[in-house]
Structure formats: structure tokens, C-alpha cells
Amino acid sequence: MNEIQVEIWGDFACFSRAESKVERxxxxxxxxxxxxxxxxxxxxxxxxxxxxxxxxxxxxPIRYISFKRNEVINCKIGRGMKPTLVEESRTQxxxxxxxxxRYRITAEMIPQPSFKGTVDQLYEQARRRIAGGKxxxxxxxxMREFVCYFSEPTEAEPIPVDLDIGIMLYDVFDLHKxxxxxxxxxxxxxxxxxxxxxxxxxxxxxxxxxxKPERGDKDAGSTV
Numbered sequence: 001m002n003e004i005q006v007e008i009w010g011d012f013a014c015f016s017r018a019e020s021k022v023e024r025x026x027x028x029x030x031x032x033x034x035x036x037x038x039x040x041x042x043x044x045x046x047x048x049x050x051x052x053x054x055x056x057x058x059x060x061p062i063r064y065i066s067f068k069r070n071e072v073i074n075c076k077i078g079r080g081m082k083p084t085l086v087e088e089s090r091t092q093x094x095x096x097x098x099x100x101x102r103y104r105i106t107a108e109m110i111p112q113p114s115f116k117g118t119v120d121q122l123y124e125q126a127r128r129r130i131a132g133g134k135x136x137x138x139x140x141x142x143m144r145e146f147v148c149y150f151s152e153p154t155e156a157e158p159i160p161v162d163l164d165i166g167i168m169l170y171d172v173f174d175l176h177k178x179x180x181x182x183x184x185x186x187x188x189x190x191x192x193x194x195x196x197x198x199x200x201x202x203x204x205x206x207x208x209x210x211x212k213p214e215r216g217d218k219d220a221g222s223t224v
Contacts, residue, residue, distance in 0.1 A: 002123050003054070005153040006130050007104045008038055012065070013141035013148075014097040018169055018188075024095040026142070028062050028163060029195065032202045033171040034141065035105045038148055041139035043126045046178035048115045055106040056200045057158040065099040068092050101141065104153050112178060158198025165200075168193035175205050187213065 015027045015034050032053045039051045070090050109122050129135070131152055139148040167190050174187035191203060191210045203209035 002119060003106055003108050004039070004123065004126050004130070005104060005106050006039065006042070006150050007059070007102070007153045007156075008139070008141075008148050008150045009060075009102040010141045010146055010148050012097050012099055012146045013101045013143075014095060014146060015142040015169075018190075023093055024097070026064075026097050027168060028098075028165060029058050029200065030056060030101070030103050030141070031169045032056070033169055035103070035107070036171065038139040038141075038150065039105065039107055041137050041148075042135045042150065043129045044136065045122070047112060048117070049109040049111050049119075049122055050175045050178065051107050052110045052175075052204060053105060053107045053202045055202060057104040057106075058102075058161070058195065058198045058200070059104060059156045059158060060100055060102040061159055062161070062163075063099050064096055066094065066096050069095050097142075097146075102156070104156070104158075110175075161195060161198050163195040165193040165195060167191075170202075170210050171205070189213075 013026070013030065014024055015029070015031045016024050017027055035053045035056055036051045039053075044051075069092070071093050072090055109119065109126070111119060111122075130150065133151070135150075139150065140146050141148045170189040170191045172186050172188050173184060177185075177187075189205070189210050189212045193200060
């Protein structure tokens with residue numbers, strides 16, 4: 001079957017729940033959106049395909065850690081902007097994160113309508129990059145400072161845990177829109193997640209199980 005499996009791990013992870021407004025509270029495991037982000041850091045060609053996460057296996061016990069972090073808020077840093085005084089924009093926030101995480105992701109590549117090559121070539125390129133430890137940029141586990149490491153999959157067994165996670169973030173972008181623009185428009189989707197014996201089955205993006213906002217007329221049938 002044309003599938004990609006990759007094993008990822010890290011010392012810490014934080015996949016913030018949408019309902020936690022100020023303090024950061026993580027989901028008990030990685031979200032499909034974060035998993036797709038890791039895969040895209042390893043190999044990505046938006047005009048040719050998008051990653052469809054199919055299954056996530058939790059390989060390490062779910063453990064939490066709580067700490068406070070100094071964060072800089074309500075400011076932007078860029079060319080031509082005024083310098084930022086950290087002392088004036090810094091605030092202390094509580095973070096409930098995960099520690100010592102390890103997952104095995106199973107995903108497939110969904111070709112875009114404009115793709116003209118062969119799908120087998122895409123899979124071979126992705127497998128070579130995973131085997132060689134190559135990536136476009138260092139993937140992270142929810143937050144940039146939580147470094148994500150990856151390798152080819154092992155035979156590790158998922159944890160024997162059943163957990164009804166409830167409504168979980170699926171993605172924050174429309175996977176059918178692949179053109180890079182100055183400011184990407186958010187398209188938040190959610191789904192009902194349930195961990196069964198350490199395995200989360202992720203429905204396809206186009207399925208009715210994934211709850212989506214209504215698209216405007218300008219989005220209807222668009223491949224932008």
C-alpha cells in the first residue's frame with residue numbers, strides 16, 4: 001500500500017486545546033494538525049500533494065508536566081518595525097504539557113489536481129528523506145522550543161489505553177488550498193477523537209466526520 005510511516009519523539013510536547021484561552025493546556029496526545037506539520041517539515045510539495053494523516057499510535061505512556069513560562073505577547077518583530085521592549089510585553093503563563101512522548105504516524109499523500117507525475121515517486125522521495133534524517137526545517141511538537149526527532153518506524157507496541165478525547169482539533173487550514181500567500185486564511189476543522197488501545201484513527205479530511213465551517217462563495221470549488 002502507498003503509505004508512509006514515521007516514528008517521532010521528544011522530551012516535551014504541548015498541543016494546546018482551543019478552549020484554553022490564556023493558560024496553555026495540552027491535548028493528551030498529538031493532533032492530526034501537528035502530525036501533518038511534522039510530515040511537512042520532512043517533505044512537502046504543496047502544488048503536488050497534501051499529507052492525509054490516517055492513524056496515530058501512542059507508544060509512550062501519557063504523562064503531564066506543569067511549569068510557568070515567560071512569554072512576549074501583543075507585539076510583532078520584522079523589518080521596518082520599532083524595536084520591542086521585552087520588559088513591557090512580557091507576561092508569565094502557566095503551561096500544562098506532555099513529557100517523554102513518542103508516536104508512530106501513518107499517512108498517505110493525496111495528489112493535487114495539478115499533479116502530473118507519478119505517486120510512487122513521491123513516496124520514494126519521502127521514504128529516502130525519513131531514512132536519511134533529512135528535513136526542510138527542524139520539526140517541533142506543538143511549540144518551536146519542543147524539538148521533534150524522527151526516524152523510520154520500529155516494532156514498538158502502542159500503549160494499552162482507551163480514552164475518549166472528545167472534540168479535537170483536526171487542522172487549522174483548508175488542505176485543498178495550496179498556494180502560498182502573504183497571509184493564510186484560517187479554516188479550523190474539528191472531529192470527535194477516541195483513542196482505542198493506544199491507536200487514534202483519523203478520518204479523511206473530506207469525510208462528514210470532520211466538522212468544517214461554511215465556505216464562502218469565493219471558496220467554492222477553489223483550488224487556491
